[in-house]
Amino acid sequence: MDIGIVGLGRMGANMARRLARGGVRVLAYDRSIEARAALDGEPGVTCVEGLAAVCAQLEGERVILLMLPAGPITEDALRELLPLLSSGDTLVDGGNAFYKDSMRRAMELSQKGLRYIDAGVSGGVHGLAHGYCLMLGGTPKSIEIFEPYARILAPGPERGWLHCGPAGAGHYAKMIHNGIEYGMMQALAEGFALLAAREDLEFDLGRLAETWRHGSVVRSWLLDLCAEILQQDDELDRIAPAVADSGEGRWTVQESVALGVPAPVITMALMARFSSQGKSDYARRLLAMMRAKFGGHATFKA
Numbered sequence: 001m002d003i004g005i006v007g008l009g010r011m012g013a014n015m016a017r018r019l020a021r022g023g024v025r026v027l028a029y030d031r032s033i034e035a036r037a038a039l040d041g042e043p044g045v046t047c048v049e050g051l052a053a054v055c056a057q058l059e060g061e062r063v064i065l066l067m068l069p070a071g072p073i074t075e076d077a078l079r080e081l082l083p084l085l086s087s088g089d090t091l092v093d094g095g096n097a098f099y100k101d102s103m104r105r106a107m108e109l110s111q112k113g114l115r116y117i118d119a120g121v122s123g124g125v126h127g128l129a130h131g132y133c134l135m136l137g138g139t140p141k142s143i144e145i146f147e148p149y150a151r152i153l154a155p156g157p158e159r160g161w162l163h164c165g166p167a168g169a170g171h172y173a174k175m176i177h178n179g180i181e182y183g184m185m186q187a188l189a190e191g192f193a194l195l196a197a198r199e200d201l202e203f204d205l206g207r208l209a210e211t212w213r214h215g216s217v218v219r220s221w222l223l224d225l226c227a228e229i230l231q232q233d234d235e236l237d238r239i240a241p242a243v244a245d246s247g248e249g250r251w252t253v254q255e256s257v258a259l260g261v262p263a264p265v266i267t268m269a270l271m272a273r274f275s276s277q278g279k280s281d282y283a284r285r286l287l288a289m290m291r292a293k294f295g296g297h298a299t300f301k302a
Helices: 010-021 033-037 051-057 072-084 099-110 124-130 140-153 169-197 205-212 221-230 233-238 247-259 264-279 281-295
Strands: 002-006 025-029 045-047 063-066 090-093 115-122 133-137 161-165
Touching: 002 010, 002 051, 010 025, 010 045, 010 124, 010 140, 025 051, 051 072, 063 072, 063 140, 072 090, 090 099, 090 140, 099 115, 099 133, 099 169, 115 140, 115 169, 133 140, 133 169, 140 161, 161 169, 169 205, 169 221, 169 247, 169 264, 205 221, 221 233, 247 264
Parallel strands: 002 025, 002 063, 025 045, 063 090, 090 115, 133 161
Antiparallel strands: 115 133
């Protein structure tokens, strides 16, 4: 078994390591020399200096996993790869692409005799040790070809990976997964903020979070992370109260509107992230001025 991996960021590099440790010969490429150097000496992983080298050194019907940011970077890589591929090769897009882009790519590649899988990947920096959850979209034959690799990447050969449906299904599932993640994170953050606000009750938030991890209906990996963070809560004072939002949260809310299916928790969690980025500051200033005008209330200087 061999596979090409393009993109050696936090996820791609560790997926290369996990596959290699599972017995797969990995040909890896990233345009960053530093990213390639970080894998030097990893048994079973060979870093090469270009996409042409990846394709040239893979044998038979090739499988290439793209772990690149969604958008122009992925499009550029596909454009460069296409002339290097042959009928029967399989491309797996493990980035967080918009599912409609994945459906389009699958159609375009199939017309050239190529197979395409859209792979929603969850697991983050812990995937190397614990495995990655894989949500796969594509034809049954494409999934059959990728299955041996999925079994190694997943937490177990029979669990943690799924052929979700046709092209687009994998990235659609990951999009909704990330929307749910937004809501869960927001609920935990708000709950602990309410607890922290009652200083008179003298909560030890780290110990409370640890207690909830055992038997509570809100126990989860996100709660595990909260417990770890709150037991070292001195770090929170050094963190700016700004939270980035990724494309999946926006796409999930747009899908809710398009389908007419209400998703108020996910939508409000997304809005909270926008607010944390300072995008509500103008509105808040105007609110303060309106209140001052009609009621004579004091305003505060920035």
